[in-house]
Amino acid sequence: MTFKKTVVFAKKSTNIFLHILTRCNLKCQHCYINPEQHGTDILPLATIKAWLAVFAAKHPGSNVIFLGGEPTLHPALPSAVKHARELGFASITVDTNGYLFHDILSKVAPADVDYFSFSLDGATPHTHDGIRGSGAYAACLAGIRKANARGFATSVIYTVSLRNIHELEMMGPLLKDLAINRLFIQVIGLRGRSAPREQAVNRNQAWQVSREEWLGVIPGVASQIARLGITVTYPKVFLDPEEIFECAGLAAANYFVFPNGRVYQCPLCEDFPIHSLVFEKNRLVPTAQLNENDFFKLKIPEGCVMNKLIQPQNLKYGDSGEPEYRIACCMLKEEIAV
Numbered sequence: 001m002t003f004k005k006t007v008v009f010a011k012k013s014t015n016i017f018l019h020i021l022t023r024c025n026l027k028c029q030h031c032y033i034n035p036e037q038h039g040t041d042i043l044p045l046a047t048i049k050a051w052l053a054v055f056a057a058k059h060p061g062s063n064v065i066f067l068g069g070e071p072t073l074h075p076a077l078p079s080a081v082k083h084a085r086e087l088g089f090a091s092i093t094v095d096t097n098g099y100l101f102h103d104i105l106s107k108v109a110p111a112d113v114d115y116f117s118f119s120l121d122g123a124t125p126h127t128h129d130g131i132r133g134s135g136a137y138a139a140c141l142a143g144i145r146k147a148n149a150r151g152f153a154t155s156v157i158y159t160v161s162l163r164n165i166h167e168l169e170m171m172g173p174l175l176k177d178l179a180i181n182r183l184f185i186q187v188i189g190l191r192g193r194s195a196p197r198e199q200a201v202n203r204n205q206a207w208q209v210s211r212e213e214w215l216g217v218i219p220g221v222a223s224q225i226a227r228l229g230i231t232v233t234y235p236k237v238f239l240d241p242e243e244i245f246e247c248a249g250l251a252a253a254n255y256f257v258f259p260n261g262r263v264y265q266c267p268l269c270e271d272f273p274i275h276s277l278v279f280e281k282n283r284l285v286p287t288a289q290l291n292e293n294d295f296f297k298l299k300i301p302e303g304c305v306m307n308k309l310i311q312p313q314n315l316k317y318g319d320s321g322e323p324e325y326r327i328a329c330c331m332l333k334e335e336i337a338v
């Protein structure tokens with residue numbers, strides 16, 4: 001039996017998305033990392049520890065997700081992970097493209113890491129490597145198998161776009177074969193170095209799925225995969241008419257932290273210098289207005305303000321000029337649990 005629920009930003013939990021570097025071994029076509037905005041530094045371990053301590057004190061029992069770039073390229077990742085455990089974070093996740101550098105699996109133990117979360121964007125090498133580069137599929141599958149063999153819990157993140165939506169339904173059997181019991185479906189965003197603003201319209205046409213495609217495929221395939229015993233989480237994206245719109249920037253606590261010290265509360269803001277917080281001398285301080293907080297407060301009939309600003313191609317209007325539907329906060333998820 002499966003249970004579907006809308007996870008209203010898990011309001012009682014706080015999530016720290018800590019990008020410890022922006023360097024990566026891959027050049028994925030849909031990468032959202034934007035070194036101009038996020039910095040190119042590799043955070044020193046002392047800084048990682050100091051920043052983790054700030055969040056541990058501010059939000060005891062929050063979840064931390066180590067990200068990059070490719071976080072396993074950071075030689076101090078094992079120490080950072082262990083330090084996070086000592087500070088009492090509720091869960092510790094490492095997001096990875098699967099290459100697992102610096103022999104990370106032998107430098108941390110399953111007790112140190114709750115999940116290694118692998119980015120897998122296709123059920124076949126053709127599709128995954130088409131997006132992420134030659135050999136990336138084989139490396140990712142090998143990484144998952146190695147992590148499982150060493151006793152780590154593993155999950156998969158599948159970023160849906162026009163390039164791979166057709167292979168989502170093939171993921172169930174593959175995930176079973178890989179002994180994965182959690183799948184996070186994401187939706188392609190128009191962010192990062194691969195989405196300069198002047199190309200956004202063309203890129204949108206090339207990558208972003210329509211409302212009809214999303215609703216026609218995602219909920220059904222998610223249920224199908226969940227029936228195999230895999231917990232599936234996917235973003236709501238389009239609100240039903242009776243659903244209430246809420247902005248996680250106002251209603252939840254999520255922090256997206258970058259090596260240059262910028263701290264955002266909304267991932268859709270990350271391509272702009274409108275972060276609401278910043279680390280200065282290892283202290284987390286608010287930034288001056290105008291910042292993302294000023295956008296969160298705006299009420300518009302289209303739902304998410306940042307969506308309207310950066311990817312208005314998502315929206316459709318009727319003859320009266322009213323939007324035909326509202327876009328949910330990108331952090332509003334549906335979860336189908338086993």
Ligand code: SF4
Pocket residue numbers: 024025026027028030031032033068069070097132
């Ligand atoms: S999407 Fe991830 S794996 Fe791909 S280039 Fe960007 S940081 Fe690296």
Ligand code: SF4
Pocket residue numbers: 246247248249250265266267268269295296303304305306307328329330331
């Ligand atoms: S995605 Fe939209 S609704 Fe969600 S935090 Fe950002 S601005 Fe708010």
